[in-house]
Amino acid sequence: MKNKEINVLYTYLQSQQTAQQFLYDCYQNLDGVEASAKSYENCNSFMYYLDHGIQFYENGKNLDILFQPIMFFYGMIHLLKANLLTIRPDYPESTTILAHGVSSRKRKKKDYSFMDDEVKTQQNGLFPYFSKHLFSVSQAPFEKFKMEDLLGLIPEVSSLFTLQGQKEMITVGEVGMSELHFPNAILDNYHLTAKSFTQRINAYLPVIEQTEINKNSFCIKLSVPLHKPSGPFFTHASNNLIYFPFHRRKYLLNSEVMVHYLLLYNLSMLCRYESEWWGDLLSAKSEIDYPFITYFLQNTAEKIPLLLEEKLLERTSNHG
Structure with a gap:
């Protein structure tokens, strides 16, 4: 992973011609897919998923940390959808996979700690869908994940x-x-x-x-x-x-991308719906949560676009 190389493929795919050719090459490897028609049909969506994903990240990095969890979460979602479109030409096959695929528990206002908080994975939605199709994880090994455990998995x-x-x-x-x-x-x-x-x-x-x-x-x-x-x-x-x-x-998850998704989901929910706690955290900086959250956000902004670009590059190596 080298930061200076980021966006080379993303930039290359920002035209209908290159996006369609890339999808065509991907679809050639799939059975029962009319590669020419499907690549033409999906190239605009593919191109916009990538463009919007990168823009969410680039704009998020220039915003106050107050807004970053939302920007990075939706940036990640767009890049995941672009990846999925290279192997699932009919994505999204149903509305059930449009949900996030994760839920957060109701928070207690007093003595809330992000590190001790948990998210729960669901059977339907984007999380189980991309875990299965991008990382061959048919079912997460646990139903609930603690934030401290997830943060500890990121090198x-x-x-x-x-x-x-x-x-x-x-x-x-x-x-x-x-x-x-x-x-x-x-x-x-x-x-x-x-x-x-x-x-x-x-x-x-x-x-x-x-x-x-x-x-x-x-x-x-x-x-x-x-x-x-x-x-x-x-x-x-x-x-x-x-x-x-x-x-x-x-020994929780088989992909760091899955780890970042769960953390960003929970942070984006806090950012949106727990304004008082989020505001206190950012202004008072009184909890140990603060350095871990800010350091994670700095890291995920750079690393997830890289990891998902690498995932796209795997497609190019598969078809030469």
Whole structure:
């Protein structure tokens, strides 16, 4: 992930000709789709999803933090819809998938803490739909997600937890390398042997050649370098280090995009419907929530457009 490269593909696709050709190439890989007709039919929607998504982000970054959760959430939704249109030519197939697919609980006015708050996933709506079609997650492993747990999964934000003595994510390697190093302490957290742990993460890795177990750590050697970490392996945007959840309870979601969506959904709801709490947070800055929320918003504004651009680039590699 390199920030300077962002918007290259987004910019390229800002014409009917390039958008239609891109969709045509994507649809050529799909069975039972009339690629020429469907790419022509969808190219304007595709182009506008991308354009509006980027504009939400760019304008959001220039606005006061008061409005940023809404701008970034809807920017993300537009970029997700553009991605979906490349593999689901009839999207949206029904009105049930137009809902957000997540709900937030009713808040108690007194002693409310964002870190302790939860969101609940639903069976229908955009969240389960894009999770299934973009990230092959048919069902989220849990129904409810705590905000502190979600924030701890984001490599850049996990460094804030480190400052208060919490170890949420650990670095296990670097993108493009063929070795992963884990501390033996992680085996205690997951209640697994090195062999069982390796079997659990095997599906997200190239062929494992061997596992070397040492006194304090173990090393997983891969047959080929790991260029596109997935599953529970998340990547830091600026240094390309690969992170892994240190605690079993944080082994939650198989895509960082899903994590950002849940956090932005809840923040956008707070921003819209809990004006007093949101206003107090931003003016008084009295709660620990404040640095975590502001740092997350800075991070998500840059990282999600990158991650979803990478997802689009996967389509280009699929058809050469």
